[in-house]
Each structure stands twice: as C-alpha cells, then as structure tokens.
Amino acid sequence: MPTVEIRDVRKRYDGGFEALKGVSLDIEEGEILALLGPNGAGKTTLISAICGITRITDGSIRVGGHDVVTEFRAARSLVGLVPQEMNLEPFQTVIAGVRFSRGLFGKRPDEALIERILRRLSLWDKRNAKVMELSGGMKRRVLIAKALAHEPRVLFLDEPTAGVDVELRRDMWDTVAELKRDGVTIILTTHYIEEAEAIADRVGVINKGEILLVEDKASLMTRMGQKELTIELTDPVDSVPPALSDYDLRLSEDGGSLTYRYDTGADRTGIGRLMGLLAEAGCQVRDVHTAQNSLEDIFVGLVARQEEETAA
Amino acid sequence: MNLPAIWAIYKFEMARFFRSILQSFVSPVISTSLYFVVFGAAIGSRIDQVEGVSYGAFIVPGLIMLSVMTQAISNASFGIYFPKFIGTIYELLSAPVNFLEIVLGFVGAAATKALFIGVVILGTAAFFVDLQIMHPVAMVIFLLLTCMSFSLLGFIIGIWARNFEQLQLVPLLVVTPLVFLGGSFYSISMLPPAWQTVAYFNPVVYLVSGFRWSFFGLADVPIAVSLLAIAGFTAICLAAVWWIFKTGWRIRT
Ligand SMILES: Nc1ncnc2c1ncn2[C@@H]1O[C@H](COP(=O)(O)OP(=O)(O)OP(=O)(O)O)[C@@H](O)[C@H]1O
Ligand SMILES: [Mg+2]
Numbered sequence: 041m042p043t044v045e046i047r048d049v050r051k052r053y054d055g056g057f058e059a060l061k062g063v064s065l066d067i068e069e070g071e072i073l074a075l076l077g078p079n080g081a082g083k084t085t086l087i088s089a090i091c092g093i094t095r096i097t098d099g100s101i102r103v104g105g106h107d108v109v110t111e112f113r114a115a116r117s118l119v120g121l122v123p124q125e126m127n128l129e130p131f132q133t134v135i136a137g138v139r140f141s142r143g144l145f146g147k148r149p150d151e152a153l154i155e156r157i158l159r160r161l162s163l164w165d166k167r168n169a170k171v172m173e174l175s176g177g178m179k180r181r182v183l184i185a186k187a188l189a190h191e192p193r194v195l196f197l198d199e200p201t202a203g204v205d206v207e208l209r210r211d212m213w214d215t216v217a218e219l220k221r222d223g224v225t226i227i228l229t230t231h232y233i234e235e236a237e238a239i240a241d242r243v244g245v246i247n248k249g250e251i252l253l254v255e256d257k258a259s260l261m262t263r264m265g266q267k268e269l270t271i272e273l274t275d276p277v278d279s280v281p282p283a284l285s286d287y288d289l290r291l292s293e294d295g296g297s298l299t300y301r302y303d304t305g306a307d308r309t310g311i312g313r314l315m316g317l318l319a320e321a322g323c324q325v326r327d328v329h330t331a332q333n334s335l336e337d338i339f340v341g342l343v344a345r346q347e348e349e350t351a352a
Numbered sequence: 353m354n355l356p357a358i359w360a361i362y363k364f365e366m367a368r369f370f371r372s373i374l375q376s377f378v379s380p381v382i383s384t385s386l387y388f389v390v391f392g393a394a395i396g397s398r399i400d401q402v403e404g405v406s407y408g409a410f411i412v413p414g415l416i417m418l419s420v421m422t423q424a425i426s427n428a429s430f431g432i433y434f435p436k437f438i439g440t441i442y443e444l445l446s447a448p449v450n451f452l453e454i455v456l457g458f459v460g461a462a463a464t465k466a467l468f469i470g471v472v473i474l475g476t477a478a479f480f481v482d483l484q485i486m487h488p489v490a491m492v493i494f495l496l497l498t499c500m501s502f503s504l505l506g507f508i509i510g511i512w513a514r515n516f517e518q519l520q521l522v523p524l525l526v527v528t529p530l531v532f533l534g535g536s537f538y539s540i541s542m543l544p545p546a547w548q549t550v551a552y553f554n555p556v557v558y559l560v561s562g563f564r565w566s567f568f569g570l571a572d573v574p575i576a577v578s579l580l581a582i583a584g585f586t587a588i589c590l591a592a593v594w595w596i597f598k599t600g601w602r603i604r605t
Contacts (some may be wrong), residue, residue, distance in 0.1 A: 095602060116446060128440060129435075140363075144357045
C-alpha cells in the first residue's frame, strides 16, 4: 500500500480558479519524491490538500490508508509540514515553539528528542532566542524543527531551500538523507533541478495543476545520460549505407545527416568504429556535433509540450 | 480527545497574558477605581440607594460584567485572529485536532484571563464599598458561564474578521452598547415602560440581572430565565463554531 494515495484530486478555489485538475499520484513508503514545477503550478495547493489546510473539490487522498477528510486525526498524526512561507509566531522562543508543535500533535513532552532535533538543525544555541531575533535561514530551520517535533512518518517540505545559502542547502540535504534513513517518507517541492537530482528517488513534474511525469530518478538519469551524435555529410545519401546496418542510425529527410544515439556511461561508445565504417563506405563527413539530454531539457520540453497542447 | 493539544494551545495563549501580567492587573484596578470615583461618589451621592442597596455596591456586579464581557471578547478574538493574520494557523489546521479541542484551548485561555480580571475588579471594589455576596456559588457559576460564553463569541468574531478594523468593530458597535444598555449601572425597572420592553431583547440584561441576584438577591428577571438565557447563548455560539470548522468558513481555503 502506498503511504500517500492521491486519486483524481481537483481543487477549485473560491474565485473559480482550478488549481488542481485531476491529480493522481502514489507515494511509496520511505522514498524521497521531488515535485518540480514552475510558479503557480499547484505544488503548494497539492501539499495543502494532503495536510488538511485546503479542502479538495473532488477526488480523495489517503495517508497511511486513512482518508484525510473522514479520518483526519489518524491521517494528520502521520504528517509533518514545513510550509513555504515563514509562518512563525515572532514573540515565541525557539524551544517553546517546538514544544508547542509536539503538544499540538498529541505527543507527550520529550525533552531529549527536542534537544536532538535542535542540535541536528544547529538551533540548540538559539533555543531561548525569540523567533523574531533569528535570520531567515534559522527561521526556516525552526519550521523544520517544529515539523519534526511530533515524529512524522511523512514529511512535506515546501521549497525548503528557497533563499538559503549553499552551505545550509547541503546541510538540509544531509538532514533529508538522515530522515530517509530513519524511514521517513519525504516529499519536497523545488524549482532547482540539481536539488531533485541530488536527493530524490523519484521526480514528479507538475504544471498548471496537472502531473506531467513521475519517474524514477535512475531511469531519468539514463535518459539524461544519452547523447546524440549528428553527422553531417558533404553529399546527401538516399539510405543508410548497408555497411552501417548494425548501428541504429536515423537518416534526416534530406539525406544530409545521420543521427546516432549512444550511452555515455557504456564501456564503448562505438563512435571510432562508426567513423571508420563511414569513411570505408565513401561518405565524406562535413561536420559533427553532439547534444545531451538533461533533466532540465526534459522538464522544459514537457512544459512546452503542455503549453502547445493547451494552445491547440 | 487530544489533551496535549488543548494544553499546548492553552499554555501558548496564557504565555501572551503572562508577558503583560502587570498591565493586565493594573488597568482593571485603575479603571474600577475611576468608576467608583465618578459613579459611586458623584452620582451615588444623589441616588443614594437602589432597591435597598447602596448605589456604590449596586453597580459592582454590572462593573464586573462589563469588564469580563469586553475582555473575554477581545482576548478570544485576538487569540484566533492573530494566527490567521501571520499565517501560523497552518499548524492548527494540519494538526490532528478537532474543533472542540481548538475551542477548549483558545476559549479556555480567554475565559481564564477574563475571570482573572473579574476577580481583580471584585477585589478592588471591596476597598470602596461594603460588599456581601448572598449566593456565592451562583455568583461563581454566573461569572464562569459569562467568561466562557463571551469568549466563544469573541472566538467567532476573530474567525469572521478579515482585518483589524473588523476585529474592533463588533465589540465597539454591538457589545459595548448592549452592555451599557443592559442594566449594568441601573435597574431595568428604572426605565420607562416602553424601554423596559426593549431591554428584554438584550441578552446582557439576563446576565447582569442573574449576577446581581447572586450578590443582593435582587433581580430584574427570574433567576431561572437568566440561567436559561445564558445556556441558550452558549449553545448558539457552540453551534456556530462547530459549523465554522465543519465548513472551513474563513479558515480553510
Ligand atoms: N487561496 C487561493 N485563492 C485563489 N487562488 C489561489 C489560492 N492559492 C493559490 N491560488 C492559485 O492556485 C495556483 C497554484 O498555486 P500554488 O501556490 O499551489 O502554486 P505553487 O506551485 O506552489 O507555486 P510556487 O512555486 O510559486 O510556490 C496559482 O495560480 C495561484 O494563484
Ligand atoms: Mg508554492
């Protein structure tokens, strides 16, 4: 059973705007899912719907098998949320805020746990400081500490690294990795493709309230590891020369260029032999160039294709 | 029942109160003293007695009620409005708590603060006038019920309000007039007959009357009617809060 089950979820805001247009998604126990999408894609709306902050118009969401509306107590007990906005009580001390969050989720006080969390997030020295006396990066860590204080099994991080420096971003990634080791399921949203590459097990792409792709990072990486070699010929040919038949080559329509797809990770790319065979077949090469797929290309391509479809 | 959550909310709200404990203590003392100087001395010297009670003592229950009601409303409305305003309400909405637990935390704290103010005023008043409380148990019950029901009303106002102006509007435009016209400083029987009829539509009349009865055994309306009125008022407020959380009105997008 998936830890989070999202089925045909629609969300229409009061103004009539449809922010989620039938989203279905399964999130497996213990995985890290990165949700990528441009501004206004619906990432925060989706997270808010799972956590109970937003009411969904249609569809259903289950966390740990519990419906988030009818069995909200059981569902929400499992979930921790680090919101995108820095929503914190300014006059409260760090440690009081963390204790509050733990209590709110029905957990008995556990000072040892709270100390561990604050130390892990380098907030222990600031535990008695008021929130308003902290820097932006520290406030973000307070939000994380509050979410961890009630030992969630599923943790939502809504743009945890927006506006934090490089060092803190690395720290954050380490924290996420540690939580994963503890068996916590983690869903994070981000605009940074490197972030998804660095820590996610799976990557989802969302735009305009629709999920465009959810794929294992590994298989995405293989796709990304592929390069295309384009060979431009001096004289166009009618067909791929028979000598090159064991290569899977694509001939352009005008017969002026051949394209060869290969894996950069493979032991042999076969490029040297291909060039030799071409010369033997009497084809003169005018120019060559290569292109590589990146997650960014895939992402931009997907979003662009969706724009075209909606325009058509 | 998520008891740790109720306790966490209650403690959080009370922390705000303790941050300004001196202010919470001094201001009712000063305002009560002023009331006695103005009403008790200046007017009281002309009125002398109302239904056999010295005017100074007669106004004590109304004075306590006035402060308790306004304090309960302003504390509870601010308590829930502020998290909405700064966005920290996300945590309440995503926590495994139901409406009753949230209400118990917020309203419990607001009622405690109002009760504290009520007791401070009672203590201050005892310096100025000779007070005897005829039905102490009834007095405590009326005081508690008023603290709770007006905190509930304040809680609803805090959820309803979209800005600070609205937050202050209801207490100013609705509650203060109702309290002043509710017989806090006079007996309803002192009004012309037409106004007496109007007064019976004012819920505050029943509270002040019942509360005053617990001091002096004097009431404008039968004590059972007073109790019924306050119970009905509390029930209406509770139903409204239940509906708010069920529909997410003005709290869940
Ligand atoms: N309370 C609201 N009322 C009406 N429309 C809303 C509301 N909240 C969000 N929206 C709209 O819903 C869409 C999705 O917003 P959402 O915040 O989910 O995007 P996002 O993917 O989180 O974007 P970002 O990367 O900027 O955080 C946007 O077009 C936004 O304007
Ligand atoms: Mg967002």
